[in-house]
Amino acid sequence: MLDFAWLILLFPLLGVLINGFIGNRIGKKWVGRVACAAVGLSFLVGVGVFFALLGEEHGRTVSLFSWITVGDFQIQAALLVDQLSTLMSLVVAGVSFVIHVYSIGYMAEDERYSRFFTLLNLFVFSMLILVLADNFLLLYVGWELVGLCSYLLIGFWFERPSAAEAGKKAFLVTRVGDFGFALGVMLIFATFGTLGYAEVFEQAPQVLTTGLATAITLLLFAGAAGKSAQIPLYVWLPDAMEGPTPVSALIHAATMVTAGVYMVARTHVLFELAPLSMTVVAVIGAATAFFAATIALVQNDIKRVLAYSTISQLGYMFLAVGVGAYASGIFHLTTHAFFKALLFLSAGSVMHGLSGELDMRKMGGLKDKMKTTYRAFLAGAAALAGFPLLSGFFSKDEILWRAFNSSIIPSASLRAGLWLVGIVTAFLTAFYAFRAVFLTFWGPSRVDEEVAHHIHESPRIMTTPLTILAVLALIGGLIGIPHLSAVEGFLEPVFAHHQAVPPPPAPPQPGGGSGILEWVLMALSAAVAILAIILAQYMYLVNPDRPGRLSKRYASIYKLLSNKYYVDEIYMAGIVNPLRNLASFLSRVMDAGIIDGAVNGLAAFFGRAGEETRKLQTGYVRNYGLAMLMGVVVVLGYLILR
Amino acid sequence: MIPSSYYLALSAIIFVIGVVGVLVRRNAIVILMCIEMMMGAAGLAFVTFSRYLNSLDGQVAVFLVMAVAAAEVAVGLGIIVSVFRHKQTTDVDEINLLKW
Amino acid sequence: MEMVLFVVLGAIAIIAALGVIVAGKAIYSALFLLVNFCSLAGLYLLLNAQFLAAAQVIVYAGAIVVLFLFATMLLGGGEEARGTSNVKRHTSRYLAIALAVVLFMEVGYVLVSGTLTGMQGSDTPEAVASMGNVQAIGKLLFTDYLLPFELAAILLLIGIVGAVVLAKKEPNTQYPISNTQG
Numbered sequence: 001m002l003d004f005a006w007l008i009l010l011f012p013l014l015g016v017l018i019n020g021f022i023g024n025r026i027g028k029k030w031v032g033r034v035a036c037a038a039v040g041l042s043f044l045v046g047v048g049v050f051f052a053l054l055g056e057e058h059g060r061t062v063s064l065f066s067w068i069t070v071g072d073f074q075i076q077a078a079l080l081v082d083q084l085s086t087l088m089s090l091v092v093a094g095v096s097f098v099i100h101v102y103s104i105g106y107m108a109e110d111e112r113y114s115r116f117f118t119l120l121n122l123f124v125f126s127m128l129i130l131v132l133a134d135n136f137l138l139l140y141v142g143w144e145l146v147g148l149c150s151y152l153l154i155g156f157w158f159e160r161p162s163a164a165e166a167g168k169k170a171f172l173v174t175r176v177g178d179f180g181f182a183l184g185v186m187l188i189f190a191t192f193g194t195l196g197y198a199e200v201f202e203q204a205p206q207v208l209t210t211g212l213a214t215a216i217t218l219l220l221f222a223g224a225a226g227k228s229a230q231i232p233l234y235v236w237l238p239d240a241m242e243g244p245t246p247v248s249a250l251i252h253a254a255t256m257v258t259a260g261v262y263m264v265a266r267t268h269v270l271f272e273l274a275p276l277s278m279t280v281v282a283v284i285g286a287a288t289a290f291f292a293a294t295i296a297l298v299q300n301d302i303k304r305v306l307a308y309s310t311i312s313q314l315g316y317m318f319l320a321v322g323v324g325a326y327a328s329g330i331f332h333l334t335t336h337a338f339f340k341a342l343l344f345l346s347a348g349s350v351m352h353g354l355s356g357e358l359d360m361r362k363m364g365g366l367k368d369k370m371k372t373t374y375r376a377f378l379a380g381a382a383a384l385a386g387f388p389l390l391s392g393f394f395s396k397d398e399i400l401w402r403a404f405n406s407s408i409i410p411s412a413s414l415r416a417g418l419w420l421v422g423i424v425t426a427f428l429t430a431f432y433a434f435r436a437v438f439l440t441f442w443g444p445s446r447v448d449e450e451v452a453h454h455i456h457e458s459p460r461i462m463t464t465p466l467t468i469l470a471v472l473a474l475i476g477g478l479i480g481i482p483h484l485s486a487v488e489g490f491l492e493p494v495f496a497h498h499q500a501v502p503p504p505p506a507p508p509q510p511g512g513g514s515g516i517l518e519w520v521l522m523a524l525s526a527a528v529a530i531l532a533i534i535l536a537q538y539m540y541l542v543n544p545d546r547p548g549r550l551s552k553r554y555a556s557i558y559k560l561l562s563n564k565y566y567v568d569e570i571y572m573a574g575i576v577n578p579l580r581n582l583a584s585f586l587s588r589v590m591d592a593g594i595i596d597g598a599v600n601g602l603a604a605f606f607g608r609a610g611e612e613t614r615k616l617q618t619g620y621v622r623n624y625g626l627a628m629l630m631g632v633v634v635v636l637g638y639l640i641l642r
Numbered sequence: 643m644i645p646s647s648y649y650l651a652l653s654a655i656i657f658v659i660g661v662v663g664v665l666v667r668r669n670a671i672v673i674l675m676c677i678e679m680m681m682g683a684a685g686l687a688f689v690t691f692s693r694y695l696n697s698l699d700g701q702v703a704v705f706l707v708m709a710v711a712a713a714e715v716a717v718g719l720g721i722i723v724s725v726f727r728h729k730q731t732t733d734v735d736e737i738n739l740l741k742w
Numbered sequence: 743m744e745m746v747l748f749v750v751l752g753a754i755a756i757i758a759a760l761g762v763i764v765a766g767k768a769i770y771s772a773l774f775l776l777v778n779f780c781s782l783a784g785l786y787l788l789l790n791a792q793f794l795a796a797a798q799v800i801v802y803a804g805a806i807v808v809l810f811l812f813a814t815m816l817l818g819g820g821e822e823a824r825g826t827s828n829v830k831r832h833t834s835r836y837l838a839i840a841l842a843v844v845l846f847m848e849v850g851y852v853l854v855s856g857t858l859t860g861m862q863g864s865d866t867p868e869a870v871a872s873m874g875n876v877q878a879i880g881k882l883l884f885t886d887y888l889l890p891f892e893l894a895a896i897l898l899l900i901g902i903v904g905a906v907v908l909a910k911k912e913p914n915t916q917y918p919i920s921n922t923q924g
Contacts, residue, residue: 617740617741618738618741619737619738619739619740619741620734620735620738620741621734621737622665622668622734622735625664625665626665626834626837626838626841629661629665629838629841629842629845630841632845633841633844633845633848636845636848636849637844637848640848640851640852643744644744644745644748647853647854648748648752649748649785649789650853651850651853652752652755652756652785654846654849654850654853655756655759655846656755656756656759656778657849658842658843658845658846658849659756659759659760659762659763660759660763661838661842661845662763662838662839662842663762663763665835665838665842666763666835666838666839667763667771669768671768671772671810671813671814671817672762672763672768672771674810675762675771675772675775675810676762676763678775678802678806679759679762679775679778682778682779682782682798682802685782685794685798686782686785686786689785689786689789689791689794690789691860692789692791693789693790693791693867695860695861695862695863696862696863696864696866696867697861697862697863697864698863698870698878698879698882699863699882701791701793701794701879702879702882702883702887704791704794705793705794705797705879705883706887706890706891706894708797708798708801708802709801709894709897709898710894710897711801711802711806712801712805712806712898712901713897713898713900713901713902714901715806715809715810716809716901716902716904716905717901717904717905717908719809719810719813719905719909720904720905720906720907720908720909721908722813722817723813723816723817723908723909724908724909726817727911732817732818
């Protein structure tokens with residue numbers, strides 16, 4: 001079965017080809033069916049591979065074809081089918097399938113229906129390449145392709161200037177990160193002479209100095225920061241909400257943005273050789289988590305809240321891999337995929353029911369009118385908030401615990417600091433999640449008149465995926481319960497043989513109190529979540545003026561947060577505008593002026609020379625005779641003088 | 643014997659006068675005459691060398707030059723007549739259609 | 743004796759040459775040209791080229807100059823007062839004269855520096871006199887220089903044909919009013 005893993009890639013590719021070339025002719029129904037079937041079949045093959053893998057110890061490399069052979073340099077187009085990549089492909093294919101089904105309903109009215117599904121399939125194909133690649137070059141191909149799909153899908157409604165701008169912004173910002181990533185890959189090649197994972201990871205401990213390892217890993221992390229929206233390259237993700245909601249759900253919540261986390265987990269061997277990089281990853285992860293959560297507190301657009309929430313949760317994942325808890329990071333990735341996709345799709349359902357309204361201040365009282373959507377959203381929000389026993393609770397708690405007693409971060413105070421930031425962010429997360437719930441579904445209806453007449457629940461084809469995801473969000477955490485963690489056990493062969501992961505309860509503190517400590521911290525996380533929910537209820541249901549008054553009292557802070565710390569403006573002024581001016585200068589002065597001027601000047605020179613020379617042809621024979629005489633005199637003189 | 647350079651100098655003088663005539667006069671026929679004069683001067687140089695180098699080749703050369711000159715004059719005058727028919731003038735400055 | 747003759751003939755030649763270029767009317771130029779050619783013939787005699795002297799008079803003075811006279815009279819070669827012509831002067835007289843002077847000086851320099859040499863041949867005046875000038879030239883023409891001779895003949899033929907073709911009137915063409923009739 002493992003040898004057939006390439007089928008995982010084949011089905012989406014077929015979907016792209018069919019929908020891309022004859023999509024317009026086979027009618028919307030078939031387009032949807034083909035696209036969903038493609039992803040669905042891919043998922044099924046993934047399940048088969050998963051079960052096959054359970055019986056084996058290590059993964060397998062499935063070689064597809066010999067891609068590049070130049071002298072000594074050889075790259076195979078090959079897939080690494082191991083536990084990590086299989087888990088990732090299941091997440092990708094599974095969540096994608098659900099979202100494809102949802103999109104059939106959501107995009108039903110759109111004219112460019114087949115283009116949408118072609119691009120979605122192409123995205124799934126690219127993401128699967130990224131996840132299944134067995135060498136850095138193929139990884140890079142997948143990396144770039146998902147970036148391309150993201151651009152195309154964000155700007156899907158390209159008639160809207162804001163959408164086109166958002167697509168461009170996404171592409172350009174991630175390009176900055178990708179540049180670092182490419183440099184990292186090149187550095188790997190320069191150091192190791194090969195790009196295959198197996199060879200690189202095997203040779204790394206002997207070949208890499210700490211300095212070189214730090215350089216490589218920081219460059220790779222730059223790419224991750226771009227793709228996975230960490231500080232400072234996160235600015236594209238909120239704008240990416242211009243795209244259709246299924247796109248936001250799939251790409252910017254569940255899959256593409258997790259590519260960075262996957263990459264760090266995959267190359268953990270290199271990262272462990274550079275403790276500084278690990279610290280950087282963890283610190284940036286924690287900082288981003290906190291930073292984004294604060295912004296999410298005051299956003300009024302429901303999708304923006306979710307976007308910043310995604311950035312924040314990605315920060316958690318990077319915190320996890322930064323402290324060496326790779327399995328925890330991947331676990332959180334999985335649960336996040338479930339509940340974030342759920343939240344986005346529910347938000348889309350709300351939008352659909354409210355004829356396109358996105359501002360939460362104009363919602364309210366929907367819980368009776370859109371029952372299924374409400375329940376789905378509630379489930380997602382609860383999971384996000386880390387409500388005890390739900391999926392988000394287990395994964396987030398795992399990360400916090402691991403941050404607290406990681407063996408990678410030597411400084412105890414840093415560990416404590418990371419944990420503290422994590423738990424504060426958890427509080428904020430729960431708060432803003434339920435703020436969204438209460439503003440959207442509870443309380444008096446603030447919906448506009450005309451819109452209010454048309455409120456309706458979404459069709460079954462949209463609500464069924466919601467239900468599926470809700471179930472996963474609620475119980476999905478059970479696979480990761482501490483000490484029983486199936487996830488960790490499953491992934492162990494991938495992460496095991498390095499000094500990184502501390503086996504579950506092996507504390508750096510002396511004494512046996514660690515087991516207790518873990519439960520205490522877990523209880524603390526639970527308490528924090530519940531407290532935040534209660535606070536949100538108070539602020540938005542019981543005492544709805546409170547937020548307004550608070551925002552007036554702390555007006556400057558409110559302004560800072562609601563303007564996203566002015567980061568976009570800072571980038572614009574500090575980076576974008578100077579570059580634009582430079583480009584304008586270069587194009588006007590250098591290119592049009594100097595270079596064109598030189599070339600045109602040369603042509604003009606010859607033109608003028610020709611014009612002047614032509615005046616020699618006067619037409620008068622005597623002039624010609626004079627010229628001849630002059631010539632004779634000169635030649636004769638030369639001959640004589642010689 | 644008179645040094646050959648005397649004859650050659652004379653030939654040079656006549657030649658140069660012919661050159662000036664070609665460049666200064668405007669009547670096409672007179673220009674042609676000056677060209678003939680130049681050819682005559684050249685012939686004088688040939689004959690001088692024939693004499694002073696004791697070789698008859700120079701004289702043969704002049705003989706042939708004369709033949710050529712005759713043919714050339716005939717054709718040249720034919721051209722001038724033909725042009726005159728169209729432009730009614732023999733002034734070379736008026737025949738300037740081949741200018742830029 | 744020879745010197746005197748040379749000086750006289752030379753002077754006449756030069757004066758005639760100047761006359762050619764200076765004369766106001768074309769007809770005068772033609773007549774001065776005639777004088778020039780005749781003096782050249784005299785110089786040829788001095789140089790022991792009797793045949794050529796005769797040919798000079800016959801061909802040049804007798805045929806070519808006559809042709810010139812015919813053409814001048816046909817086309818009206820009068821150049822009115824040269825200093826005040828209406829047509830703008832298009833060449834500089836002075837430049838031409840200056841260049842010509844330079845040319846003369848160059849040639850003069852060559853002459854004076856004595857670099858002109860040549861191979862001595864075998865036709866000394868005595869050898870020629872023994873055979874006769876005409877025979878001697880004839881012998882050369884028909885042996886060593888046969889090809890140029892024949893070519894010269896063809897050239898003359900071409901000249902005849904060319905002159906006829908050029909001067910022929912196109913049938914049915916209206917020319918602007920010309921001096922001639924027909």
